[in-house]
Amino acid sequence: MQIFNTLTRKKEEFVPNEPGKVKMYTCGPTVYHFAHIGNLRSYICEDVLEKLLRFSGYDVKRVMNITDVGHLSSDADTGEDKMLSGAKREHKSVMEIAKYYTDAFFSDFAKLNIKMPDVVEPATNCIPEFIHMIEVLLEKGYAYKAGENIYFDTSKLDKYYVFGNMSEEDLQVGVREDVTEDTNKRNKNDFVLWFTKSKFEDQALKWPSPWGVGYPGWHIECSCISMKHLGERMDIHCGGIDNMFPHHTNEIAQSEAFVGHKWCNYWFHVHHLNDETGKMSKSKGEFLTVSLLEEKGYDPIAYRFFVLQSHYRKPLTFSYEALGQAADTYKKLKDRVLRIPEEGSIDEAAVKEWHDKFAEIVGNDVNTAMGITLLYDVLKADVNGATKRAIIADYDTVLGLRLLTEAAAEAPAAEGEDVAEIEALIAERTAAKKAKDFAKADAIRDQLLGMGIVLEDTREGVKWKRA
Ligand SMILES: [Zn+2]
DSSP: OEEEETTTTEEEEOOOSBTTEEEEEEOOOBTTSOOOHHHHHHHHHHHHHHHHHHHTTOEEEEEEEEBOSSOBSSTTSOSOBHHHHHHHHHTSOHHHHHHHHHHHHHHHHHHTTOOOOSEEEEGGGOHHHHHHHHHHHHHTTSEEEETTEEEEOGGGSSOSOTTOOOOTTTTOSSOSTTOOOOTTOSSTTOEEEEESSOSOTTOSOOBOOTTOSBEEOSHHHHHHHHHHHHOSOEEEEEEEGGGIIIIIHHHHHHHHHHHSSOOEEEEEEEOOEEETTEEOOSSSSOOOOHHHHHHTTOOHHHHHHHHHTSOTTSOEEOOHHHHHHHHHHHHHHHHHHHTSOOOSOOOHHHHHHHHHHHHHHHTBTTOHHHHHHHHHHHHHSSSOHHHHHHHHHHHHHHHOOOTTHHHHHHGGGGOSTTHHHHHHHHHHHHHHHHTTOHHHHHHHHHHHHHTTEEEEEETTEEEEEEO
């Protein structure tokens, strides 16, 4: 299998530290708000990478953090703690905000058919580990105290700009909005390991430390949480491309200073999802979430399909028109899969041959678009229905498009003696809605509910299923 490694800026053959085993880490969300679909593009692509590794025979252990403290509004340690601003916005406690948005995040995972990482660890669980790492960095001379905070000293490294493609301009710190540069820093790229003298009087979460009561910086989380569960050598670290600097650069700096050797061999970065006005952000335009797509009648898996149609290393532009096209293509593809007759017995040799083909083609730097093309090739292949279904089920363990599973759940709804009655009631309800007789429409919905029938109003019309 080959993946593009941001560290070397080359596509490389993937070779794990330990044969057959992959240690993989993903930067998790800062749980102060809903994830927008641009963030979720990264998680979908990382999910495919993980599933592809498993498909290729690796035993994968994947770890993800949840940032519930220490991430300021600028990634370069300036501005306000995001969790605190979320809590203020919603008049709740920081922990209530963390719980609410963590649940919302994993609900999106389920809707998008993203596998849960093997380990999910909130930052606030690991304060002793952070303190230990900072103590070692101080002992080794990689950290210093200034203005009562502890900073990492980037001038102590032979090479700080590890990703090698950044200009001085890219490395400017404190460029965002109205934030002011931290004058305690000895070098402009130094970063906070521990905030003791908080700029924010009302910082909600604080812990005692050898340097006084305070809280950890953001970057230290990922280094500690990954080492806690994966040890001192990791195979693949994933994230969105905007995490490359300063976050991943700083993770590497402190981790390698701490362990004294190379820490992670492969860096996998997913590019931006843009909207038609440019980079998607929370501050402008409509805030695009999975729930919003659902409200508009789109199946979240159609969004997954939309993402998989393009390569993770290219920017992708979102529009409802483009999503609508993807949704139509997805629906047609799924219909064709559903119509494959259940005939013959599975030809295991053919399944193996198609499996290897997928592993080679999609294994060439996670080429999901080619994976979708292969699905069409399978549909046309000269093998019996049972074999086609088996190959598609095999591919879908990576693509996660629920091409066969959801079909099985939908099929029974079309059967049963009362179908005609149900359809007639639905038609009557649609007519009532059209005539703006909402009381009647609601009464029919309740009547159907009493019969165990659940209605769903979608872009394509009313769908129903048995509860
Ligand atoms: Zn991280």
